[in-house]
Amino acid sequence: MQDMIMEKIKAKDPGEREFHQAVSEVVATVKPVLAAHPEYRFQKVLERLVEPERVIIFRVPWMDDRGEPQVNRGFRIEMNSAIGPYKGGLRFHPSVNLSILKFLAFEQVFKNALTSLPLGGGKGGSDFDPKGKSDNEVMRFCQSFMAELFRHIGADTDVPAGDIGVGAREIGFLFGMYKRLRNEFTGVLTGKSLNWGGSLIRPEATGYGCVYFAAEMLAADNQTLEGKTCLVSGAGNVAQFTVEKLLALGARPVTLSDSSGYIYDEAGLDAEKLAFVKTLKNVRRGRIQEYAAAYPQAVYTAVDPARTSNPLWAHRADCAFPCATQNEINAQDARHLVAGGVRLVVEGANMPTTPEAIDILHDAGVRYAPGKAANAGGVAVSGLEMAQNSMRLHWPREEVDSRLQMIMKNIHKNCTAAAERYGTPGNYLVGANIAGFVKVVDAMLDQGLV
Numbered sequence: 001m002q003d004m005i006m007e008k009i010k011a012k013d014p015g016e017r018e019f020h021q022a023v024s025e026v027v028a029t030v031k032p033v034l035a036a037h038p039e040y041r042f043q044k045v046l047e048r049l050v051e052p053e054r055v056i057i058f059r060v061p062w063m064d065d066r067g068e069p070q071v072n073r074g075f076r077i078e079m080n081s082a083i084g085p086y087k088g089g090l091r092f093h094p095s096v097n098l099s100i101l102k103f104l105a106f107e108q109v110f111k112n113a114l115t116s117l118p119l120g121g122g123k124g125g126s127d128f129d130p131k132g133k134s135d136n137e138v139m140r141f142c143q144s145f146m147a148e149l150f151r152h153i154g155a156d157t158d159v160p161a162g163d164i165g166v167g168a169r170e171i172g173f174l175f176g177m178y179k180r181l182r183n184e185f186t187g188v189l190t191g192k193s194l195n196w197g198g199s200l201i202r203p204e205a206t207g208y209g210c211v212y213f214a215a216e217m218l219a220a221d222n223q224t225l226e227g228k229t230c231l232v233s234g235a236g237n238v239a240q241f242t243v244e245k246l247l248a249l250g251a252r253p254v255t256l257s258d259s260s261g262y263i264y265d266e267a268g269l270d271a272e273k274l275a276f277v278k279t280l281k282n283v284r285r286g287r288i289q290e291y292a293a294a295y296p297q298a299v300y301t302a303v304d305p306a307r308t309s310n311p312l313w314a315h316r317a318d319c320a321f322p323c324a325t326q327n328e329i330n331a332q333d334a335r336h337l338v339a340g341g342v343r344l345v346v347e348g349a350n351m352p353t354t355p356e357a358i359d360i361l362h363d364a365g366v367r368y369a370p371g372k373a374a375n376a377g378g379v380a381v382s383g384l385e386m387a388q389n390s391m392r393l394h395w396p397r398e399e400v401d402s403r404l405q406m407i408m409k410n411i412h413k414n415c416t417a418a419a420e421r422y423g424t425p426g427n428y429l430v431g432a433n434i435a436g437f438v439k440v441v442d443a444m445l446d447q448g449l450v
Helices: 004-010 016-029 031-036 039-043 045-049 098-114 137-147 168-184 203-218 235-246 271-283 290-296 331-339 355-363 377-391 398-423 429-444
Strands: 052-062 069-080 086-092 121-126 158-162 228-232 255-258 259-262 299-302 319-321 344-346 366-371
Touching: 004 016, 004 045, 016 031, 016 098, 016 355, 016 429, 031 039, 031 429, 039 045, 039 429, 045 429, 052 098, 052 137, 069 098, 069 137, 069 158, 086 098, 086 168, 086 377, 098 121, 098 377, 098 398, 098 429, 121 137, 121 158, 137 168, 137 429, 158 168, 158 331, 158 377, 203 235, 203 319, 203 344, 203 366, 203 377, 203 398, 228 235, 235 255, 235 271, 235 319, 259 290, 271 290, 290 299, 331 355, 355 366, 366 429, 398 429
Parallel strands: 086 121, 086 158, 228 255, 228 319, 319 344, 344 366
Antiparallel strands: 052 069, 069 121, 255 259, 259 299
16 A cells, blocks of 8 residues: 555656655655554545645745846645645745755654644755845845735745745744735744744754753653763754754764765864854855864865765764764765664754664664654744743743753653554654554544545
């Protein structure tokens, strides 16, 4: 049955490699659930789950600073609303296409279900590249993008957030245009600035939550992060706050990266070095190579297109936190991680580990946490931001952080319980997929064939 489903998807959506990968992973892991629940098979829940409820594609014309018209493509994938309004980020990056956004939206359905918050799954974005653009160019693009998107979103319908290429600046421009077009001030976007509806801990949430999940995994083996050497990829929001929380819990992060290359600092990052990275990436929008110039003890390695693996993952360490982008750890990288002594891989990015790499990690006994569980902290605090907006309240930092920790603890508990219930104890991938799957499909069946 599962093979037939994949054949149909590939025939219907040829060339959507990332989407096929995400669906194949889920289909393979929920087999025991389908075997135990014939009503799921009869109601064809898998066939319904993989088909987006709505796919919106639109033109985004805008004017650059030279007065020259530019045209990009915009998307919003409203994947599943069985347990709540669509919720998921907007990504602005040249690589954005239908396959990537469908994979992200599909993953988001399970991730949101795991948080226990009433949120459906969606994703969107554009092939627009904010890198190298002026603030005015970014503003004009965001306003044009929202001039179409506003028709399809709302506080009780679809609530986008940020993702790669969409930070506080872009959220501000998008929200301002939405407010003008709809003449209303509602919590239709999350990741807003604090002085106009944002939540404390939201910028930190994905990175913090990832580390909280890792701490729960280690606690199950009576260990802590204290003294652990950690490899972290990326240098954006998720990577920065992963490093910040690792430092707070006594770990030693030694790497960061961007699209140009990576730095290895054997002495480890500290608060001062992290502050430099935040200014470099968030304010000056520079390249990670500048870290090595500021801290000469660090070694910078440029990206080599001829390489078939990433040397960042070849350093000796205890834990790895891929926080950059999808499929950044391949089979060869996984072998390097195992050889380097890594015993814990926790995904801060979405689907950064290829299926072959996951198999290698599992076979070597490495504890592996998929992004739909480990990086759910971001959408969890987005949900908390929505709650605060609805109540016109603003919770203190300690309350939001406490709620985030509890949500990540519950996700860990639900993943381990589901894995044990279906005969794969300790397998977080199986546990996360099954726990999210059951919650969503039960809601779908309750609501009829819609």
